[in-house]
Amino acid sequence: MTNVQSYDYIIAGAGCAGLSLAWFLVHEGPGNRKILIADQSLQARDDKTWCFWSSAGIPDAALIDHEWQKLEIRTDNHHGISGLTPYGYYCVQSDSYHRKMTSVLRESTNIDWVECRIDDIDTQNNRARLHTSKGTFDADYIFQSIRPVDIDAHELNLKQHFIGWEIRTEKPVFNTEAACFMDLSVKQREGITFMYILPYSGSQAIFEYTLFSEHLLPAETYETEIRQYLKDRFNLDEDAYTVIRKERGIIPMVDNGFMPAQNERVINIGASAGLAKASTGYTFTRTHTTNRKIVQLLKSGQPPVPQNPSPRRFRAYDILLLYIIKYHPASALEIFETLFKKNRLVNILKFLSEETHIGEEIKIFWSLPHRPFFKAIYGARRLLLTAFSSR
Ligand SMILES: Cc1cc2nc3c(=O)[nH]c(=O)nc-3n(C[C@H](O)[C@H](O)[C@H](O)COP(=O)(O)OP(=O)(O)OC[C@H]3O[C@@H](n4cnc5c(N)ncnc54)[C@H](O)[C@@H]3O)c2cc1C
Known part of the structure; x- marks a missing residue:
């Protein structure tokens, strides 16, 4: 029988989702748990520039590399530079994020690190198991960010x-x-x-x-x-x-991309959980806020399977916009142009962060061409039903 090393939690993938989960576990977690972090490369990689406009979710403001207080929008018939208060536009470089996060995490004696190829993740005897080029490991839970969303x-x-x-x-x-x-x-x-x-x-x-x-x-x-x-x-x-x-x-x-777990022992995090907001692709903030929720669930002894961070009506708005982009791209361009021309940028950012109330959303939709949305409600009715009926 092969030797299996046991942990409380295994983090499979040390990108932004894996490192931020480890950070929240160390700083806000149940305490004194044995954690393994596994990735094919534990070196910092300068391959991603993450931007976001609400710094509330990130663990430490010192992670921010650049910031702007204004954003520019340009279309064929509109050009504007707008202030963002109460937001800012923040930028984190993936290599500096990796270095800053790992320098803190490496101080924790509860964490082991393994640089390996992950071949498979499964469950056996109510334990999650990680099969790698450096052996097999098991844990109460594996948090994985290595399996991409199947877009097609x-x-x-x-x-x-x-x-x-x-x-x-x-x-x-x-x-x-x-x-x-x-x-x-x-x-x-x-x-x-x-x-x-x-x-x-x-x-x-x-x-x-x-x-x-x-x-x-x-x-x-x-x-x-x-x-x-x-x-x-x-x-x-x-x-x-x-x-x-x-x-x-x-x-x-x-549409309907959120998938919080593979099963009750293997939990998806980051992009693998479908946390990219469907209509914008922004993932970074939601990854951090959702990881923090996972840690709160663990701390309170509940299964660490988070709720969909998007309220149902926002899932529906995203589906309508995606439908229009896919099937009526000329209308989609007109919608973007009108959105930026007729609405204040801070209100748009608030809407995209899903922080608006319904009155503010009606105002935004009222400012846009209506016909494409009516067509999309009909065309995407099955997907909308799924969005409203899922958790
Ligand atoms: C170039 C780029 C720019 C982006 N910019 C933004 C942005 O500005 N704002 C925003 O909100 N979102 C942005 N995103 C979206 C999202 O925030 C990122 O994709 C983010 O990196 C997702 O983090 P993650 O940890 O889920 O996945 P990843 O960062 O991809 O981490 C997955 C980890 O798993 C490891 N791994 C994968 N397979 C294996 C295997 N078989 N064995 C061992 N290890 C494995 C990888 O080495 C990697 O370290 C961007 C995405 C990209 C690609």
């Missing part, structure tokens, strides 16, 4: 997909006053297409050519568009800047 198992199977270039220019050209949330004035392809810009300094910024759509583009296409945008918007020829880092993302935007 959903009818609304969109993705937020992008390639980003972080560039450095010879001369300062960027306005650091505001990050650009969406520049929708770029040529539209399938779905919704926009440029997203984070100006870190006058001479350093990240440009992400982004789509909300079903099909990925060849890598060269995203990069050609970034090159062209730098020329058109900033008059930057290729020899005027250096690409210092590239970033690629494919984030699920699906």
Whole structure:
């Protein structure tokens, strides 16, 4: 019989979900539990730039690398730079997050770390088991963030997909006053297409050519568009800047994507739990707030299976928007343009954070073209029923 090492909890995957869960377990958890953290690489990776506008969920404000107090929106018929109070727009680099979190977690004697390939997760005798290239481990619970959401198992199977270039220019050209949330004035392809810009300094910024759509583009296409945008918007020829880092993302935007557990012993966390907000792809804040809830459940002796963080009506709003993007993209563009033109940006952010009350939501919907939503209510009626009938 093979030797199995036992733990109270195993965290399978040490990305932002795994590390933040470990952080909450150490600082707010039931205490004195043996924890194993397993990942194929325990090194910090500079491959993701996480942004969000409410810092309430993150463990420590010192994790924030950049912040802006204003956001820019550009469409064909509207351009605005708006203040965000009471929010800010915050940015965390994945490598600095990893370094800061692990330097705290490595001090905990309750945590073991193993760098290994995870081959399988199953359950036996009411224990969760992790099968890896370094042996088998078992625990009361495994919290896993290694299995991606199966996007194509959903009818609304969109993705937020992008390639980003972080560039450095010879001369300062960027306005650091505001990050650009969406520049929708770029040529539209399938779905919704926009440029997203984070100006870190006058001479350093990240440009992400982004789509909300079903099909990925060849890598060269995203990069050609970034090159062209730098020329058109900033008059930057290729020899005027250096690409210092590239970033690629494919984030699920699906109907009814929340899946909190594989079974009662194997709990999903982070992106694997379907925590990407369906209509925006933002996942970082919800990962932290949901992890904190998981730890509260453990502490109170309950099964650590969290509720869907989205109230039912917000799941329904997301489904309507995804349906319109997938089946009526021209209407979707008109909706985005009208949304930004007729509503204050802070109200939109509050709505996207699912913090609005119903009166505020009616006001927002009233400002938008109505017909596409009526069509979507009919077309997506089965998905809406699922959203309203699930937990
Ligand atoms: C480039 C990019 C930018 C993003 N930007 C934002 C943003 O601005 N705001 C926002 O809210 N969300 C953003 N997201 C979405 C979301 O926040 C991220 O995807 C986030 O990294 C999800 O964290 P996670 O821990 O769930 O998954 P991951 O960070 O992917 O972590 C999973 C971990 O599991 C490990 N692993 C996987 N398979 C195995 C295996 N077989 N064996 C061992 N280890 C394994 C991996 O090495 C990894 O460390 C972004 C996503 C991407 C890809």
